[in-house]
Amino acid sequence: MRMFMLVFVAVSGVLLFTGCDESRGPIEISGATMGTQYHVTIARAPADFDVDVMRREIDAELHRINAQMSTYLPDSEISRFNSRNETLWFDVSPEFASVVGRAQKVSEMTGGAFDVTVGPFVDRWNFGPDRTNMEIPSDAEVAALKQAVDFRLIEIRDDPPALRKQRPEVQIDLSAIAKGFAVDRITQLLESHGLQHYLAEIGGEVRARGTNAAATAWTVGIEKPVADARLVHRVVHLRDAAMATSGDYRNFIEIDSRRYSHMIDPRTGYPVDHHLASVSVIADDCLSADAWATALMVLGPDRGYELARQMGIAALLIERTETDLLERATPEFENIVTASQTTSTSLFDSQAITVFLCTLVAFALAVAAMAVGVMISNRRLAGSCGGLAGLKDASGQPLCEACSHPSEDCRLSRSERSEISRNEGRDSMGNQHPNGKHGF
Numbered sequence: 001m002r003m004f005m006l007v008f009v010a011v012s013g014v015l016l017f018t019g020c021d022e023s024r025g026p027i028e029i030s031g032a033t034m035g036t037q038y039h040v041t042i043a044r045a046p047a048d049f050d051v052d053v054m055r056r057e058i059d060a061e062l063h064r065i066n067a068q069m070s071t072y073l074p075d076s077e078i079s080r081f082n083s084r085n086e087t088l089w090f091d092v093s094p095e096f097a098s099v100v101g102r103a104q105k106v107s108e109m110t111g112g113a114f115d116v117t118v119g120p121f122v123d124r125w126n127f128g129p130d131r132t133n134m135e136i137p138s139d140a141e142v143a144a145l146k147q148a149v150d151f152r153l154i155e156i157r158d159d160p161p162a163l164r165k166q167r168p169e170v171q172i173d174l175s176a177i178a179k180g181f182a183v184d185r186i187t188q189l190l191e192s193h194g195l196q197h198y199l200a201e202i203g204g205e206v207r208a209r210g211t212n213a214a215a216t217a218w219t220v221g222i223e224k225p226v227a228d229a230r231l232v233h234r235v236v237h238l239r240d241a242a243m244a245t246s247g248d249y250r251n252f253i254e255i256d257s258r259r260y261s262h263m264i265d266p267r268t269g270y271p272v273d274h275h276l277a278s279v280s281v282i283a284d285d286c287l288s289a290d291a292w293a294t295a296l297m298v299l300g301p302d303r304g305y306e307l308a309r310q311m312g313i314a315a316l317l318i319e320r321t322e323t324d325l326l327e328r329a330t331p332e333f334e335n336i337v338t339a340s341q342t343t344s345t346s347l348f349d350s351q352a353i354t355v356f357l358c359t360l361v362a363f364a365l366a367v368a369a370m371a372v373g374v375m376i377s378n379r380r381l382a383g384s385c386g387g388l389a390g391l392k393d394a395s396g397q398p399l400c401e402a403c404s405h406p407s408e409d410c411r412l413s414r415s416e417r418s419e420i421s422r423n424e425g426r427d428s429m430g431n432q433h434p435n436g437k438h439g440f
Contacts, residue, residue, distance in 0.1 A: 025197075026213045029055050033062040034070070034179055036203035040186060043197035043213045057189050062182055068096045069178045071119070072129045081163060082119065082171040089162040097161035099174060099181050099287070100154065106291045107151035109311065114295035115266035117153055119171035120145045125271065126253055127262045128173070134253075142269035149266055179205045180244055180290025187286075199238075207242035207286045223247075225277035225318055225325070233318065233325070236337050238282070244289035246297040247278030265298050274300040275320045282314040282336050305330070 027042040029051065040058065042049075068077045081090050106114045122128045124137050124145060137145075148169040155164040179202045186200045187207050197210030199218045208218040217237035224233035225247045236243070248261035261271045279296045283289040292313055296304035301319045305328055308315040314332035318325050 024049055027051055029058060031055070031059055031062075033059075033202060034066065034182065035072070036179075038062065038182075038186070038200070038202045040190070040201075041199045041212075042190070042195055043199075043211060045195060049193065049195075054189070054193060058186055061185050061189060065095070065178065065182050065185065068093055069099070069174045069181075071173060071175070078172060078174060084165075085168045087165050087168055089157060089164045091160065091162050094158075094161045095181075097156055097158060097163065099177060100163060100172065101156050101158075102287060103174070103177055103291060104151055104154070104156065106295055110295045110299065110307070112151060112267050113265065113298040114176070114291055115149065115151045116172045116174055116177070117149050117151055117170055118264055118266040119173035120148055120169070121264045121266065121269050122173050122175075122262075123171075125260065125262075125264060127251065127264075137269075146269050149269065151266075176246075176294040177287060177291045179203050180242070180286040180288070183207050183242065183286035205242075205244040205286050205290055206238070208238040209240055211239065222280050222316065223278070225320075227252075234316070234327075236282075241282050241284065241336065242286035242289045243280060243282045244286060244293045245278055245280040246290075246293035248272065248276075248297070263294070263297055272298055272300070276301040276304065276317060277320050277325065278318045279304065280316045281308075282333060301328070 024047060025042055025044040027045055027049070029040040029042070031038055038058070066073060066076065070076045071078055071082070073079060077092050077096050081092065084090055100116060103114065103116045107116070119128070121142075124141070126134060148167050148171070153166045153170045154172065155166065156162075157164070183200050183202050183205050184207065186202075187198070187209065190198050190200065191209075197212070199206060199208045199212070199220075201207075204223070206220055208220070212218050217239040220236055220238050220243060221232040222234045222236065222245060224231040227250070246263070248263050251262040252259050253262075254260070263272045264270065265272050276297060279293045281289045281293040281296065283292065292308075292315070296308055296313075296315055296317065298304075299307060301317055305315070305317055307313075308317075308330050312332055314330060314336050316327065316329045316333050318327050320326075
C-alpha cells in the first residue's frame with residue numbers, strides 16, 4: 001500500500017508537469033551558407049534536445065541545396081544543366097525540379113516579370129559568378145541574349161525528375177528563390193525533431209513558427225532601403241508565417257558613375273529603372289514570399305501594388321520620393337500584422353496563466369508528497385513550521401504540533417497552550433479534575 005501511494009504521487013507529478021516543461025531555450029544555431037549567414041533561434045525545446053545533432057543536420061541540408069542550385073559551384077546541378085549545350089532531358093533531383101516548377105507558376109501569373117531563365121542577363125550585367133566584362137551591354141547584345149530568356153523555354157518532368165531546354169543556350173538562375181526554399185527546408189528539419197517554436201533566417205528571408213521565449217509573436221525588422229546604413233524601417237510580428245524582402249539598395253554596380261541594380265527585368269534585359277526601393281511579402285512559406293517579393297519589385301510601384309492586391313498577396317512596398325520614402329501596404333499585409341500583434345498579447349497572458357498554474361501544481365504536489373510521507377512513516381514532519389504556527393486545527397490547537405523542529409513562534413504556542421490546559425483543568429476553587437476536564 002505504501003509503495004502504491006508513492007508511485008501514485010510520482011506518476012501524478014510526471015503527468016501534470018508534462019504540459020508545463022519544455023525546459024530548454026532559447027537556443028541559437030548559425031553558420032555560413034549561400035554567400036551569407038543563416039540563423040536559427042529555438043524558443044523552447046525538450047530537455048533531451050541535441051543542439052550539435054541539429055546543427056549538423058542543418059549544415060548538411062544547406063550543403064546539399066547548394067550542390068543543387070548554386071551557380072557558383074561548377075559541379076552543381078544547375079551549373080551542369082546550364083553548361084549542357086543540347087535540348088535533351090537532363091536528370092535533376094526532385095527538389096530541383098519542384099523549385100523550378102513553382103517558379104514557373106509565378107512566371108505565368110506575372111507575365112514573365114519573374115523568370116528563372118534570366119541567367120544570361122544576370123551574367124552579362126556582372127551579377128553572376130563571372131564578373132570580367134564591366135562594360136554596359138549594347139542594345140544589340142541585349143536583344144541577342146533575349147532569344148534565350150523566356151520561362152516557356154524550359155520543360156519540366158516530374159517522374160523521373162528532369163529538365164529540358166528548348167534552346168541549347170538557355171540558362172537558369174535560382175538566386176531569387178533558392179534562399180526561400182532553403183529556409184523552408186530548415187523548418188522541416190526543426191519540425192522533424194518535434195520543435196514548434198522557432199525562427200529560421202537566411203540572408204534576411206525568415207520563417208517563424210509558434211512564439212518566442214517570451215511567449216509572444218516573433219519580432220522581425222524590415223530594413224530601411226538605404227545603401228549607406230542598416231536601419232529598421234518597420235517592425236512586424238510573425239507567427240506561423242514567412243517573410244522575404246527584395247530591394248535595389250544593397251546589390252548594385254556602378255559603371256560610368258551610374259548605379260545599376262541587380263534587379264533585372266527579364267522582359268527587357270535591363271536593370272529595373274523605377275522608384276520602388278523594396279518589397280516585403282508575407283506568405284505561408286518562404287519560397288513563395290521570396291519569389292513574389294522579387295516579382296513585385298520588378299513590376300514596380302504601381303503595377304506591383306495592383307497585382308498584389310488582385311492576387312491577395314500580403315505585401316509592403318516602399319517607394320523613393322525626392323524627399324522621403326513612401327510606404328504602401330496591401331490590406332492583407334496590414335491584417336496579418338494587426339492580427340499577429342493582437343495574438344501576441346493574448347499569448348503572453350496565456351503564458352502567464354500557464355506559469356501560475358504550473359507553479360500552483362508544483363506547490364500542491366510538494367505538500368501532498370509531504371503528507372504521504374507523514375502517513376507512511378507515522379511521524380512528524382521534519383523542519384520548521386513556518387506560517388503554520390499561526391493556524392489552528394478543528395480543536396483550536398496550533399498546526400505546528402506536526403513539526404519535529406518547531407520555530408520560535410511554535411515553541412511559544414506550545415508553552416501558552418500548556419498553561420491554558422493547566423488552567424482549564426481546574427475548577428474555580430483550583431481543584432484538579434480527572435483527564436484535565438471539568439467534571440459535572
